[in-house]
Amino acid sequence: MATAVMNRLDPRSRAAARGWSDLTIRNVFIIPTIVFLIVFNIFPLIYSLGYSFTDFSAASNEPVQFVGLQNYRDLLTDENIWSNFVITAKYVIVSVAGQMLVGFGLALLLNRSFAFKGLVTTLLLLPMMMSAAVVGLFWRLLYSPSWGPINYIFGLGDFAWLSDPDTALYAVAITDIWMWAPFVMLLSLAGLSAVPKHLYEAAAIDRAGSWYTFTRITLPLVSPLLMIALIFRTMEAFKTFDIAYIMSTQPTTELISIRLYKQAFQQWDTGKSCALAYIVLIMVLAITNMYVKYLNRAKER
Numbered sequence: 001m002a003t004a005v006m007n008r009l010d011p012r013s014r015a016a017a018r019g020w021s022d023l024t025i026r027n028v029f030i031i032p033t034i035v036f037l038i039v040f041n042i043f044p045l046i047y048s049l050g051y052s053f054t055d056f057s058a059a060s061n062e063p064v065q066f067v068g069l070q071n072y073r074d075l076l077t078d079e080n081i082w083s084n085f086v087i088t089a090k091y092v093i094v095s096v097a098g099q100m101l102v103g104f105g106l107a108l109l110l111n112r113s114f115a116f117k118g119l120v121t122t123l124l125l126l127p128m129m130m131s132a133a134v135v136g137l138f139w140r141l142l143y144s145p146s147w148g149p150i151n152y153i154f155g156l157g158d159f160a161w162l163s164d165p166d167t168a169l170y171a172v173a174i175t176d177i178w179m180w181a182p183f184v185m186l187l188s189l190a191g192l193s194a195v196p197k198h199l200y201e202a203a204a205i206d207r208a209g210s211w212y213t214f215t216r217i218t219l220p221l222v223s224p225l226l227m228i229a230l231i232f233r234t235m236e237a238f239k240t241f242d243i244a245y246i247m248s249t250q251p252t253t254e255l256i257s258i259r260l261y262k263q264a265f266q267q268w269d270t271g272k273s274c275a276l277a278y279i280v281l282i283m284v285l286a287i288t289n290m291y292v293k294y295l296n297r298a299k300e301r
Contacts, residue, residue: 052274059268071275081276084259085283091173091244091255092237098177099233103184104226110185111192121189128182136246139175143247168250175243180236184229191225192218227295231288238284256280 052072055065075081110121127135142150143161151159161171195218203213241257260280264273 048274049278051271052278054271056271057268058270071272075272075276075279084254084256087252087254088238088256091169092234094170094173095176095237096233099181099184100230102177102181104188106185107188107192110189124185125182127179132242133246135175135179136243140247143171162248165250165252168248168253172244172247172253175247176240180233187225187229188222191222195221224295227291231291234287235284
């Protein structure tokens with residue numbers, strides 16, 4: 001095989017001069033990549049899994065004590081932890097649902113020819129290119145009860161969005177929707193542009209209504225990409241930390257990621273925080289697995 005490859009190479013090329021074979025190319029490019037993934041991804045994953053079964057604090061010089069499943073038992077029976085999970089679930093539902101609706105709606109509007117379409121699309125994609133910390137600070141100013149433009153536009157007076165426990169979570173979710181709805185829009189737009197035009201022409205000839213065309217042609221053909229967007233945004237919503245941490249300090253906005261941060265880097269309970277991280281990981285994998293099953297079904301249609 002290597003000889004055949006070498007025979008097809010240009011004799012004057014640098015690779016032929018050096019005598020690079022398939023084995024050499026693999027050793028030069030693939031093996032370092034695998035080593036990099038093992039060192040920076042797999043090893044920390046296994047290392048933290050070991051700590052999740054111990055009573056260990058990174059800020060203490062005390063020896064590591066093996067406690068088995070005690071950390072997991074304590075976390076799963078802690079009402080405060082379950083409260084954080086409920087808050088996170090509410091945030092994920094509101095944020096992801098809003099992103100899917102807004103993103104898909106924008107894609108439907110952009111899936112047609114009009115003046116300055118490229119410029120409008122680029123401007124709509126700007127929020128997802130910004131830093132999450134900058135977005136959090138920016139929207140915190142917009143929600144300001146003293147001089148924020150949101151209260152002025154809607155005539156809400158000095159309503160405190162981020163200080164009110166009933167609205168703080170929704171205010172953070174709206175910010176996340178504004179930032180990441182363009183991601184859903186981009187994937188949806190790619191799916192809409194790939195729908196064969198002759199299907200719409202056939203539907204027009206049969207005098208099919210717009211709702212019938214949308215539900216029988218557009219939505220089924222775009223649904224695989226929508227499911228991919230749903231998978232990615234659900235995983236990211238579960239890991240949301242920066243926006244919620246910067247914008248509000250209300251207990252109703254303490255997502256599980258913020259709880260994990262406080263437990264790991266404020267309380268320095270390293271063993272229990274590793275266990276909590278694995279509980280979150282298992283939940284995200286379970287939800288993602290359900291989405292993947294629906295995605296496979298959508299592809300089979």
